Amino acid sequence: MDSGDDIHDANDIESLNEDIESLNDNYDNYDDDAAAADYFDDDDDDDTHPAKSRRIEQSFTILKESDIRQRQEDDIRRVAAVPSIPHGAASILLCHYNWSVSRVNDAWFADEHEVRRTVGLLEKPVYDNPADAKELTCGICFEAYPLSEIETASCGHPFCFSCWGGYIGTSINDGPGCLLLRCPESACGAAVDQDMINLLASGEDKDKYDRYLLRSYIEDNKKTKWCPAPGCEHAVNFDPTGTGKDYDVSCLCSYSFCWNCTEESHRSVDCGTVSKWILKNSSESENVTWILAKTKPCPECKRPIEKNHGCMHMTCSQPCRFEFCWICLGAWRKHGGSCNRYESGEQNETEKRREMAKKSLEKYTHYYKRWASNQSSRQKAVADLQEMQSVHMKNLGDSQRQTELELKFITEAWLQIVECRRVLKWTYAYGYYLPDNEQAKKKFFEYLQGEAESGLERLHHCAEKVIQVFLSDDPPSPSEEFNDFRKKLTELTNVTRNYFENLVKALENVHDGNPCDLDKRPWGAGAMMNEMKE
Amino acid sequence: MTSSSNSSRKTLSKIACNRLQKELVEWQANPPTGFNYKVSDNLQRWVIEVIGAPGTLYANETYKLQVDFPEHYPMEAPQVIFMNPAPMHPHIYSNGHICLDILYDSWSPAMTVSSVCISILSMLSSSTVKQRPEDNDRYVKNCRNGRSPKETRWWFHDDKV
Ligand SMILES: [Zn+2]
Ligand SMILES: [Zn+2]
Ligand SMILES: [Zn+2]
Ligand SMILES: [Zn+2]
Ligand SMILES: [Zn+2]
Ligand SMILES: [Zn+2]
Numbered sequence: 102m103d104s105g106d107d108i109h110d111a112n113d114i115e116s117l118n119e120d121i122e123s124l125n126d127n128y129d130n131y132d133d134d135a136a137a138a139d140y141f142d143d144d145d146d147d148d149t150h151p152a153k154s155r156r157i158e159q160s161f162t163i164l165k166e167s168d169i170r171q172r173q174e175d176d177i178r179r180v181a182a183v184p185s186i187p188h189g190a191a192s193i194l195l196c197h198y199n200w201s202v203s204r205v206n207d208a209w210f211a212d213e214h215e216v217r218r219t220v221g222l223l224e225k226p227v228y229d230n231p232a233d234a235k236e237l238t239c240g241i242c243f244e245a246y247p248l249s250e251i252e253t254a255s256c257g258h259p260f261c262f263s264c265w266g267g268y269i270g271t272s273i274n275d276g277p278g279c280l281l282l283r284c285p286e287s288a289c290g291a292a293v294d295q296d297m298i299n300l301l302a303s304g305e306d307k308d309k310y311d312r313y314l315l316r317s318y319i320e321d322n323k324k325t326k327w328c329p330a331p332g333c334e335h336a337v338n339f340d341p342t343g344t345g346k347d348y349d350v351s352c353l354c355s356y357s358f359c360w361n362c363t364e365e366s367h368r369s370v371d372c373g374t375v376s377k378w379i380l381k382n383s384s385e386s387e388n389v390t391w392i393l394a395k396t397k398p399c400p401e402c403k404r405p406i407e408k409n410h411g412c413m414h415m416t417c418s419q420p421c422r423f424e425f426c427w428i429c430l431g432a433w434r435k436h437g438g439s440c441n442r443y444e445s446g447e448q449n450e451t452e453k454r455r456e457m458a459k460k461s462l463e464k465y466t467h468y469y470k471r472w473a474s475n476q477s478s479r480q481k482a483v484a485d486l487q488e489m490q491s492v493h494m495k496n497l498g499d500s501q502r503q504t505e506l507e508l509k510f511i512t513e514a515w516l517q518i519v520e521c522r523r524v525l526k527w528t529y530a531y532g533y534y535l536p537d538n539e540q541a542k543k544k545f546f547e548y549l550q551g552e553a554e555s556g557l558e559r560l561h562h563c564a565e566k567v568i569q570v571f572l573s574d575d576p577p578s579p580s581e582e583f584n585d586f587r588k589k590l591t592e593l594t595n596v597t598r599n600y601f602e603n604l605v606k607a608l609e610n611v612h613d614g615n616p617c618d619l620d621k622r623p624w625g626a627g628a629m630m631n632e633m634k635e
Numbered sequence: 636m637t638s639s640s641n642s643s644r645k646t647l648s649k650i651a652c653n654r655l656q657k658e659l660v661e662w663q664a665n666p667p668t669g670f671n672y673k674v675s676d677n678l679q680r681w682v683i684e685v686i687g688a689p690g691t692l693y694a695n696e697t698y699k700l701q702v703d704f705p706e707h708y709p710m711e712a713p714q715v716i717f718m719n720p721a722p723m724h725p726h727i728y729s730n731g732h733i734c735l736d737i738l739y740d741s742w743s744p745a746m747t748v749s750s751v752c753i754s755i756l757s758m759l760s761s762s763t764v765k766q767r768p769e770d771n772d773r774y775v776k777n778c779r780n781g782r783s784p785k786e787t788r789w790w791f792h793d794d795k796v
Binding site for chain 2: 240287
């Protein structure tokens with residue numbers, strides 16, 4: 102591989118994240134060996150490179166605070182383009198209609214009068230202050246003030262600056278309800294808009310109001326959500342008209358999550374399976390070892406039961422309520438009060454039940470362990486990638502006389518590892534729920550999973566261990582050796598990507614209700630993989 | 636006078652004092668029909684007599700309202716309860732707590748003691764049956780340690796009665 106190809110690969114990395122996002126849709130290209138073989142063809146160009154030839158449109162946009170403000174202001178302006186709607190009123194209208202410009206417009210043009218009434222935008226004051234008055238009495242403190250120290254909403258009810266300040270401050274400190282604030286006069290209902298807030302509230306209250314308005318734009322809008330990563334302040338705008346079932350979103354903070362359920366990304370496994378699995382992990386098995394050691398599964402519903410008092414008469418919790426004996430796990434009503442009677446038939450059935458219960462827990466533990474270890478392996482890989490970029494890249498560049506661009510294949514490998522760990526992790530949740538009676542499907546799935554996993558282990562090993570010789574205090578001088586390493590890691594990265602794409606595709610076919618076609622194994626890389634095994 | 640709920644309360648702010656002085660003057664000039672308030676030197680707690688309106692279930696009956704004002708009145712609502720014995724009413728608990736939205740979520744600083752009194756009398760007058768709220772026993776039990784009705788999350792009964 103010459104350096105020209107390295108640059109080509111380096112350019113690929115820029116798009117790796119998007120490529121990973123779009124793996125699903127690129128699948129068709131892998132169905133024949135020729136396409137897969139492209140990976141190993143040094144002469145391949147952009148047009149035949151599968152990951153490049155079909156780039157799908159991203160269906161989401163990450164918004165920084167400045168972007169959110171810009172979009173919010175744009176939407177307010179679009180509503181305020183109607184001559185009878187001032188800027189402040191437009192903002193209130195949008196608050197009432199979940200920030201949908203079209204809903205505001207539709208409602209306004211259908212029945213402006215009704216909209217004005219419900220939202221509190223009065224056309225003319227309902228309360229007439231005497232035209233020649235020099236002073237007005239504030240409706241809260243009942244003191245008289247010169248007109249210059251009195252403010253009113255569109256209704257005309259007069260209140261002094263200080264009472265307005267107290268009223269607005271109390272409402273803002275009560276929470277986001279302040280965005281729909283009305284005139285203090287009981288049963289008046291005239292809206293208090295942001296222009297009035299800015300005129301009458303304290304600096305601190307103004308900031309809080311502004312914050313609530315920004316949050317409302319994201320939280321009350323069906324097309325936007327906050328990134329769920331702790332401490333991240335970005336939001337995501339998702340366009341559901343895009344790809345249909347691809348809900349994967351990756352934020353600028355590097356967190357990837359599912360738009361639909363806001364759990365961490367789980368492409369290829371559906372949201373329902375993910376939430377079932379997460380619930381199972383938290384409610385039943387926070388500590389699987391502890392449960393295995395201290396509990397027995399209920400012989401009826403298989404949930405683990407902990408014995409917390411001396412009597413052997415156990416009753417399972419709601420909704421099962423099965424009553425059984427702690428020692429023999431038989432139904433309590435069948436053996437009265439003592440457990441010493443040997444009944445072969447009964448015992449066999451009990452043993453069978455107990456065996457089943459044990460198996461069910463063992464099955465869960467099998468999948469949980471693998472799910473959890475891929476989870477922690479992924480976290481380690483994220484940390485390793487960061488260390489690689491912040492520490493080792495520069496040293497490696499110096500010792501091997503490589504440019505930053507020429508070393509990008511390492512970053513690419515690590516990004517692939519991080520992504521594959523995530524996919525692999527969720528395939529264990531998927532596998533847990535795969536019905537036992539669908540043997541063919543299970544077999545095929547486990548075959549693909551196994552292939553993908555062993556490919557990933559080789560890649561991870563190479564990126565983590567084989568590289569060490571070049572990172573040592575006394576690295577070998579620039580040599581063929583490093584070029585061999587580059588070639589190996591790059592190939593492992595491509596092969597692993599290929600395996601995972603096949604795995605994901607198989608899972609998605611299952612979702613679509615297509616039976617897995619065992620005769621049509623979309624391999625090309627399989628044979629080549631064998632050559633690479635040492 | 637019980638001091639349990641009074642001892643923890645902060646004294647009235649200057650704004651609250653000024654406003655209450657004005658309400659007092661207005662009350663003395665124009666007391667709402669059906670109410671008597673004998674001015675005491677405690678501006679922060681008013682005890683007001685309520686006389687059931689003629690032609691209603693409570694005609695000729697007399698009850699007492701205890702109105703306590705918070706430091707930041709009128710930005711914060713006053714605490715209004717019936718003193719023992721509280722009238723039998725579907726929205727009034729036997730401990731005197733009143734289920735009426737303007738005393739809690741719907742309070743507005745433009746309301747006054749006088750307007751609150753009028754709302755309460757109108758609530759009494761529209762009652763067609765003398766009985767306690769359905770959840771009276773449970774609610775009163777929960778309030779035993781001297782909880783203020785303002786700490787209750789009110790789920791308002793229908794406002795027809
Ligand atoms: Zn008004
Ligand atoms: Zn005032
Ligand atoms: Zn984020
Ligand atoms: Zn999801
Ligand atoms: Zn059970
Ligand atoms: Zn037994």
